[in-house]
Amino acid sequence: xxxxxxxETYKCIACGKCELACGFAxxxxxxxxVSRIKIKKIGIEKGMPVVCYQCVEALCVKSCPVGALVRNxxxxxxxxxxxxxxxxxxxxxxCPFGNIQWDENFIEIAKCDLCKGDPQCVPFCPTKxxxxx
Amino acid sequence: MVEIIVDGKKIKATKGNYLLKELKKNxxxxxxxxxxxxxxxxxxxxxxxxxxxxxxxxGWGKIVASCLYPVEEGLIVYTKDSExxxxxxxxIDLMLARSPQTPLIVELAKEYGIEKTSYEEYKEPTDCILCxxxxxxxxxxxxxxxxxxxxxxxREVAPPFNLEPPDCIGCLSCAYICPTNFIKFEENDxxxxxxxxxxxxxxxxxxxKGTVTKMEAEYxxxxxxxxxxxxxxxxxxxxEVYSKKFEELQKGRQ
Numbered sequence: 176x177x178x179x180x181x182x183e184t185y186k187c188i189a190c191g192k193c194e195l196a197c198g199f200a201x202x203x204x205x206x207x208x209v210s211r212i213k214i215k216k217i218g219i220e221k222g223m224p225v226v227c228y229q230c231v232e233a234l235c236v237k238s239c240p241v242g243a244l245v246r247n248x249x250x251x252x253x254x255x256x257x258x259x260x261x262x263x264x265x266x267x268x269x270c271p272f273g274n275i276q277w278d279e280n281f282i283e284i285a286k287c288d289l290c291k292g293d294p295q296c297v298p299f300c301p302t303k304x305x306x307x308x
Numbered sequence: 309m310v311e312i313i314v315d316g317k318k319i320k321a322t323k324g325n326y327l328l329k330e331l332k333k334n335x336x337x338x339x340x341x342x343x344x345x346x347x348x349x350x351x352x353x354x355x356x357x358x359x360x361x362x363x364x365x366x367g368w369g370k371i372v373a374s375c376l377y378p379v380e381e382g383l384i385v386y387t388k389d390s391e392x393x394x395x396x397x398x399x400i401d402l403m404l405a406r407s408p409q410t411p412l413i414v415e416l417a418k419e420y421g422i423e424k425t426s427y428e429e430y431k432e433p434t435d436c437i438l439c440x441x442x443x444x445x446x447x448x449x450x451x452x453x454x455x456x457x458x459x460x461x462x463r464e465v466a467p468p469f470n471l472e473p474p475d476c477i478g479c480l481s482c483a484y485i486c487p488t489n490f491i492k493f494e495e496n497d498x499x500x501x502x503x504x505x506x507x508x509x510x511x512x513x514x515x516x517k518g519t520v521t522k523m524e525a526e527y528x529x530x531x532x533x534x535x536x537x538x539x540x541x542x543x544x545x546x547x548e549v550y551s552k553k554f555e556e557l558q559k560g561r562q
Contacts, residue, residue: 185558215551223551238532240449241346259345261445262484265528268510268519271538273546282484 177251178307180289180297182224186304189214189222193296193305200295201285209278211287212296224304227274227287229253235266235275235286244286252289260284312383323381327374328356331387338387339396339416340375341487342439347448349375352440354399359386371395393420401425403437410435410488435490436465442482442491450531451475454482454503465491467503477523478507512542519543 194210201208212226229252236244236253243259244266246252266275266284276285289307297307310323314336321330326349331338342352351373360377361369361384371392374385386392397420400413405427407413417423442465443455453476454467467473478500483491493502497518500507509518510525519525519542529536541549 184554213547215548217551217555223554225547225551225554234534234538238528238534240528240532243346256345261346261481263449263479263481263524263528264520265479265524265532267543268525269529269534269538270543271546272550273541273543276543 178292180229180294181306181308182226183304183306184223186302187214187222187224188220188302188304189216190301192299192301193224196295196299197287200290203281206280208281209276209285211274211276211285225272225274227253228272229287229289234269234271238265238269240265247288247291250289250292252287254288255284255286257283310379310381312379312385314385315387321379324378327358327360327372327377327379327383327385329375330379331358331374331385336387338374341412341437342441343375344441344445344485346485347441347444350440350444351376352438353403355396357392357395357399359389359392360384361386396420397422402427406430407433407435407437407488409433410437412488413437434464435488437488437490438463438465439487440465441485441487445481445485449479449481451477451527453477472505473503476503476505477527478502478505478521479524510539512545513540514545514548515542517542517544 191214193212194214197210197212198207212224214222214224217223233253240263241259241261243256244253245256247254262282262284264277267277274287278285294307297305309320311318312321314331319334328338328340328343338356340353340356342350343356354373356374357371358374359369359371362382400417400420401422403413404417404422404425408425408429438456440456446453453473454465456463457466458464467476480493480502483493483502493500498509498511500509500521507521507523509521511518519539525536525539
C-alpha cells in the first residue's frame with residue numbers, strides 16, 4: 176500500500192534538523208543541496224514546515240514542456256527525471272505553493288521526491304512532527 | 309520484447325525502440341554527445357557507433373549509429389570491438405580538430421588515447437560541436453528561434469540572419485542543454501539576455517525577485533493551460549503565504 180508522509184505542524188519546534196538532513200540527502204561531491212523542506216519560524220521554538228504536497232493534479236507536471244515530472248507509482252511522489260529536464264524553470268514559477276526551488280550551485284531543480292520512498296528528514300525530527308508510515 | 313546479444317551477453321529489449329536507449333537502460337556505457345531524453349534522436353555526433361550483425365548474415369556486419377537503429381530480433385551487437393573503437397577514434401579526432409580547447413572533447417579524446425589531433429586544427433577554435441541539441445530542443449518546444457545554418461566549415465548555430473531572434477522567448481533551454489556550454493547568456497534579477505535579445509523578467513509582487521521571462525510565462529501558460537496568476541509571486545513568498553495560512557488553521561484547531 177502507498178505510504179503517507181505526514182506533517183504535524185503543531186509539533187514542530189523549528190530546530191532545522193530536517194532541513195539539514197534534506198540538504199545532505201541531496202548532496203553532491205560532499206556539498207549539501209538546497210533543502211526541499213523549509214521551516215518558517217513563527218515564534219520561540221515554534222515553526223511551520225512547508226514541503227511539497229505531491230499534489231494529485233499537480234501544476235508542475237502540467238507546466239513541464241518536456242514531461243520531465245512524472246508520478247512515481249511506487250512512492251506516490253512526483254519525481255523529476257533529471258535526464259529529461261531542460262532547466263526552463265517553469266515548474267519553479269508555476270508551483271502555487273512555492274515548493275519547487277532552483278538550486279543555483281548545482282544548476283538543477285530542487286524538488287522533494289520523498290527520497291525514493293525513504294524520506295531522510297523523518298528519522299531526524301526529534302518531536303515526530305514528520306512521520307512516514 | 310526480444311532478446312539481443314550485446315558483447316556476448318543476452319539482454320532483453322523492446323522491439324522497435326532505438327538501440328542506444330535500450331543499451332543505456334541496461335547500463336552499457338556508450339559515448340554520445342547529441343543524445344538527450346527530451347529530444348528526438350538525430351545521429352549528429354556519430355559517437356554512439358556500434359557494430360551489428362546477425363547469425364544469418366554469415367559473418368557480415370556493419371557499423372551503425374546506435375541512437376537511430378531500431379532493435380530487431382536476433383541482433384548481435386558489439387560495443388567495444390576494435391573496428392568500432394577505430395571508427396569512434398576517427399570521429400573524436402575530427403572533433404578535436406574543430407574544438408581543441410573544449411574540456412569535454414579533450415577529456416573524451418584522452419579516454420581514447422588521443423593527445424593531439426592528426427588533422428589540421430581550426431584557426432578559430434570553437435566550443436560548438438554542432439550536435440544540434442539546442443536547435444532541436446527549441447524546435448521541440450515549438451519556437452524554432454535558432455537553427456543550424458551554412459554548410460561545411462562555415463556551419464554554425466545562429467538565429468535567423470544573425471539578428472535578434474523574433475521567436476525566442478528566453479527560456480534558456482538551449483544554453484542549459486548545450487554539452488559544452490557554448491551558448492552564453494547573461495542574467496540578473498530583472499533581465500535576461502541571450503542571442504543578443506534582452507528579456508524582461510516577471511518579478512515577484514512582494515519582494516521583487518525575478519522568476520521567468522514575461523514571454524516564457526505567457527507562452528507556456530497558454531500552451532500548457534496554466535492560470536497565469538500563479539506567476540505573481542516567487543517561490544519564497546508563496547511559501548510565506550501558505551505557512552501563514554497553515555498557522556491560522558492551526559490556531560482554529562487549538
